[in-house]
Amino acid sequence: MSTTTVKNALTDSSMMVRRSLKHIIRYPSMTIPLVIGPIIFLLLFVYVFGGTLGAGIGGSGGRGAYVNYVTPGILLLAVAGASTATAVAVCTDMTEGIVARFRTMSIFRPSLLAGHVVGSMVQTFLSVTIVLGVAALVGFRPEAGALGWLGAAAMLALLTFAITWIAVLMGLVSENPEMASNLPMLLMILPFFGSGFVPTDSMPAWLGWIARNQPFTPVMETLRGLLLGTPVGHQAWIAVAWCVGIAAAACWGATTLLNREPGR
Incomplete structure (x- = not known):
């Protein structure tokens, strides 16, 4: 790839990132639900179920123990929930003709997706930061230092x-956008079928096996270890492997679909 090609790719990508960020600012109605949903789950599990569920967390009991346990799971709900806005935005671009217009222009095609990815990551980290702030207000007390x-x-x-x-x-x-808004709901279910809200040891054997071997569980255990000082062990490497594998497969699939000409 020549220097000019790299420069053009960076220029096109930065333009698409700015476009995505402007959409986020212009349509806050897509961001607000991404924050409210995880906060509602946090308050529900801490104040309604926390006293009972906390009795079985580490033998310490209490709502304070449970809010520390459940917060990593809530953070993953925030990450998964943000995918809805991304899926809808991409589908809208595809169905309303803007992508067809871009195809006729001399533009670096992957920049279309890069804009959505970077914009979504900014939106997600904003949501996660707010959720963390609310968690701190209701009793989340991490023990992590700067490295953690x-x-x-x-x-x-x-x-x-x-x-x-x-x-x-x-x-x-x-x-259509309606279908795009429903598909990511599958991602939001996974933290519930993992170690997000109760330890996997408390589940039936068959469900516990599924919970321990799905992608979100090692991520949640890694976050607990880093933020609360519990042992991380090999969970961090498993979490990284899951994330890298999923990102590589999804990136390849998305770029392949985008580069495929209409009607093929």
Whole structure:
């Protein structure tokens, strides 16, 4: 790839990122639900179920123990929930003709997707930051130092990157925005069938096996270890492997679909 080609690719990508960020600012109605949903789940589980569920967390009991346990799961709900806006935005571009117009222009095609990915990651981190602030207000007390917070941020960024590419792929395969808004709901179910809200050991054997071997569980256990000082062990490497594998597969699928000419 020549220097000119790289320069043009960077220029086109930065233009698409600005376009995506402007959409986020112009349509806050797509961002607000992404924040409200996880906060509602946080308050529900902490204040309604926290006293009972906290009794079985680490033997310490209490709502305070449970809010520390459940917060990583809520953060993953925030990440998964943000994928809805991404899928809808991509599908809207595909169905309203803007992509067809871009195809006729001399533009670096992957920049279309890069704009959505970067914009979604900014939107997601804004949502995660707000959710973390609310969690702190209701009793979340992390013990992480600077390195722990950096590690947790890197883990969330890697997961967000992977989930965002899945959302982009879902937007490309959706026939209309309504379908695009429903497909990411599958991602929001996974934290519930993992270690997000109760330990996997408390589940039936068959469900516990599924919970331990799905992508979100090692991510949540890694976040707990980094933020709360619990053992991380090999969970971090498993989490990274899941995220890299998912991102690579979804990125390949999305770019392949985008480069395919209409009607083929």
